[in-house]
Amino acid sequence: MDASTSNSGNPLRAGLATERTAPPCAVVIFGASGDLTKRKLLPALYNLAVSRLLAPGSAIVGFARRPKTDEQFREEQKANVAQFSRRKPIDEAVWSTFASGLHYVASSFEDSHGYVRLRDALERLDRERGTRHNRVYYLSVPPSEFGVILRHLREAGLVADPKHEDDGFTRVVIEKPFGTDLATGEALNQELLSVFDEKQVFRIDHYLGKETVQNLLVFRFANSIFEPIWSREHVDHVQITVAEDIGVEGRGRFYEEAGTTRDVVQNHLLQILSIAAMEAPVAFDANAVRDEKVKVVRALRPIRGLEDVARQTVRGQYVRGTTDGKPVPAYSEEEGVPQDSRTETYVAMKAYIDNWRWGGVPFYLRAGKRLQKRVTEIALHFKPVPHALFAASAGRVEPNVLSIRIQPDEGITLRFMSKVPGPETTLRPVTMDFKYGATFGGAGPEAYERLLLETMLGDATLFARSDEVRAAWSWITPMLEAWRELDPPEAYASGSWGPDAADALLRADGHAWRRP
Numbered sequence: 001m002d003a004s005t006s007n008s009g010n011p012l013r014a015g016l017a018t019e020r021t022a023p024p025c026a027v028v029i030f031g032a033s034g035d036l037t038k039r040k041l042l043p044a045l046y047n048l049a050v051s052r053l054l055a056p057g058s059a060i061v062g063f064a065r066r067p068k069t070d071e072q073f074r075e076e077q078k079a080n081v082a083q084f085s086r087r088k089p090i091d092e093a094v095w096s097t098f099a100s101g102l103h104y105v106a107s108s109f110e111d112s113h114g115y116v117r118l119r120d121a122l123e124r125l126d127r128e129r130g131t132r133h134n135r136v137y138y139l140s141v142p143p144s145e146f147g148v149i150l151r152h153l154r155e156a157g158l159v160a161d162p163k164h165e166d167d168g169f170t171r172v173v174i175e176k177p178f179g180t181d182l183a184t185g186e187a188l189n190q191e192l193l194s195v196f197d198e199k200q201v202f203r204i205d206h207y208l209g210k211e212t213v214q215n216l217l218v219f220r221f222a223n224s225i226f227e228p229i230w231s232r233e234h235v236d237h238v239q240i241t242v243a244e245d246i247g248v249e250g251r252g253r254f255y256e257e258a259g260t261t262r263d264v265v266q267n268h269l270l271q272i273l274s275i276a277a278m279e280a281p282v283a284f285d286a287n288a289v290r291d292e293k294v295k296v297v298r299a300l301r302p303i304r305g306l307e308d309v310a311r312q313t314v315r316g317q318y319v320r321g322t323t324d325g326k327p328v329p330a331y332s333e334e335e336g337v338p339q340d341s342r343t344e345t346y347v348a349m350k351a352y353i354d355n356w357r358w359g360g361v362p363f364y365l366r367a368g369k370r371l372q373k374r375v376t377e378i379a380l381h382f383k384p385v386p387h388a389l390f391a392a393s394a395g396r397v398e399p400n401v402l403s404i405r406i407q408p409d410e411g412i413t414l415r416f417m418s419k420v421p422g423p424e425t426t427l428r429p430v431t432m433d434f435k436y437g438a439t440f441g442g443a444g445p446e447a448y449e450r451l452l453l454e455t456m457l458g459d460a461t462l463f464a465r466s467d468e469v470r471a472a473w474s475w476i477t478p479m480l481e482a483w484r485e486l487d488p489p490e491a492y493a494s495g496s497w498g499p500d501a502a503d504a505l506l507r508a509d510g511h512a513w514r515r516p
């Protein structure tokens with residue numbers, strides 16, 4: 001069996017840790033003039049080539065409106081790769097083989113002739129480079145363009161039957177947003193599934209490509225000492241933080257429609273939550289892992305109705321303040337944002353996972369822009385000791401905290417109490433630290449490298465499945481609806497840790513947010 005077509009349950013697939021070269025294929029990027037292509041996709045594909053994970057016969061076809069020759073496309077991409085690749089300078093030998101596989105088709109997405117030209121180009125690549133009818137279509141375009149592209153691909157005979165992958169596979173990669181609420185998410189899904197089979201669809205959530213998110217699976221399921229304490233028996237509460245210090249970075253118009261909840265909570269944060277809280281899968285493959293993840297999202301207790309939403313959620317919007325000591329404008333002063341915007345740039349929620357493992361354990365979730373620092377982490381706060389053995393004068397016994405830092409300063413830290421050396425019994429919290437950088441050296445591959453490779457290999461473990469997306473929207477949508485009726489988001493100063501109400505949310509339970 002060709003490892004490239006293997007997916008779930010194949011014993012030949014030795015898990016995600018094995019280094020595997022992708023089978024030769026043509027990657028067609030729709031929206032090839034965009035920012036994602038320039039900053040992420042082309043540098044990632046080039047780095048796969050440097051790592052010898054991209055088959056030498058592979059090809060990349062840019063598809064976009066602007067007229068351009070293959071040669072111009074190559075030159076343009078070389079400049080982009082030189083600027084954005086994690087490896088510098090460009091390796092000329094690798095680049096010349098890589099560039100020979102770069103092609104360009106100029107067409108609008110609506111013009112059926114463009115797809116005929118695309119088909120001709122792909123067939124020529126099959127003959128000349130040996131791409132074996134393997135195609136990956138990367139839709140780096142707004143969701144409103146998906147429908148027309150999918151329809152034309154089908155009409156041009158560019159979608160192969162998933163049952164006959166040995167004759168060449170067809171896969172489609174899409175980027176979030178996967179809709180804006182439950183109804184639009186469903187409509188988008190139906191549109192996709194009317195042309196492709198679920199196993200051909202790869203929904204990118206770049207957080208799943210992060211090494212530290214993958215390591216969370218290894219930490220939990222390749223060690224025996226953590227799992228027994230990973231539950232309501234020992235965990236008092238969990239905090240998940242996705243904090244950014246940057247603002248909306250010129251994307252005001254987009255952000256105004258999205259807000260933090262759609263931008264990062266519905267996807268990145270819930271993905272982290274589901275991996276942190278899931279049961280052990282029966283195997284390390286796409287279906288088994290995603291079966292367990294989706295159960296977590298389905299078990300999230302609904303937060304719906306004005307009263308619950310007001311009690312369990314907090315929204316904020318940044319106003320002027322300082323970042324890195326420099327004054328920064330308010331969200332409402334960003335380009336493309338109306339002055340009276342009600343869009344949240346911060347959100348905090350108190351969630352419960354109503355299942356056997358987590359019954360009664362609050363999960364406090366927060367995400368936001370223009371916060372004091374950039375940090376993504378999961379922190380498990382353990383229950384206090386059952387009995388106060390040490391006198392109050394010895395110092396307060398603080399509960400253990402296990403924090404898993406997704407970024408930056410990737411690592412894992414356990415906080416525990418220690419005796420301060422000396423004749424008196426004085427207690428102080430100390431930490432045991434594991435740091436990726438110190439142990440494994442420099443930065444590993446970028447998320448997009450990993451995810452593009454997995455797409456070519458046909459392994460969807462690190463991609464969102466349609467039922468996960470649906471479950472996430474089912475949980476989020478009632479909050480979005482209630483917020484329309486509730487007060488606007490509370491102001492918080494740029495460079496702070498968010499609105500006061502977020503602190504009050506935890507204070508009411510006798511807790512406090514970490515200041516990581």
Ligand code: BG6
Pocket residue numbers: 206244263264
């Ligand atoms: C993106 C959001 O999905 O994730 C951005 O659209 C956000 O608003 C980004 O800044 C964060 O990604 P990372 O990898 O920098 O944490």
